[in-house]
Amino acid sequence: MAILEALNWRYAVREFSDTQLSEDVVTELIEAARLSPSAYGLQPYRLLVISSPQVKEKLLPYAMGQTKIQDCSHLFIFATSTTIDAQFIEQHFARVEHERELEIGALTGFTQHVKEAMLSMSSLQLQHWAENQVHIALGNVLTASALKKVDACPMAGFENHGFDNVLGLAQRGLRSTVICALGERAPTDTSADDRKVRLPINDFCIEI
Secondary structure (H helix, E strand, O other), rough: OOOOOOHHHEEEEEOOOOOOOHHHHHHHHHHHHHOOHHHHHOEEEEEEEEHHHHHHHHHHHHHOOOOHHHHHEEEEEEEEEEOOOHHHHHHHHHHHHHOOOOOOOOHHHHHHHHHHHHOOOOOOHHHHHHHHHHHHHHHHHHHOOOOOOOOEEEEEEOOOOHHHHHHHHHHHEEEEEEEEEEEEOOOHHHHHHOOOOOHHHHHHHHOO
């Protein structure tokens, strides 16, 4: 589908069918998340892909009654890094040097600049910064899903600590931030017929 047609087609699914997404489609959506832009390319998050019914069942008590996390084909969990420090930044730019076949230390000056900019922030500011980067990736996944005609429902309404405990995220240095249920809308989901409501273009877009 053309992108505007796809974006008009998508909505936040309320009910999923039991249809399972193909491995190829899921792989494409994972790649859409991986290729998302982030500030300095740091990617201060990881993506957990949950397809196991048993794991989804364990997460359900922390989903505020939203059974779609259990009914969906796959559940994407975007989790931010809990430690963003000098080592985190240095490792990233060492990877850049390696991947781009640069001399070791070629990016030392820029690495120092990034460390000064990032590490001047408080831990709370860094957390908010990381969450902002996650939402860029989530937006990419939603758009890619629509283009693939995969139904999706992004959710921030869940108990982070419960998800973190079930998935052992603290041991991985991660904290769950936002989740996205993916699959195929159920025929009984009448929300699919609701008119999409957005601000009129003249109210939304301010040209200066």
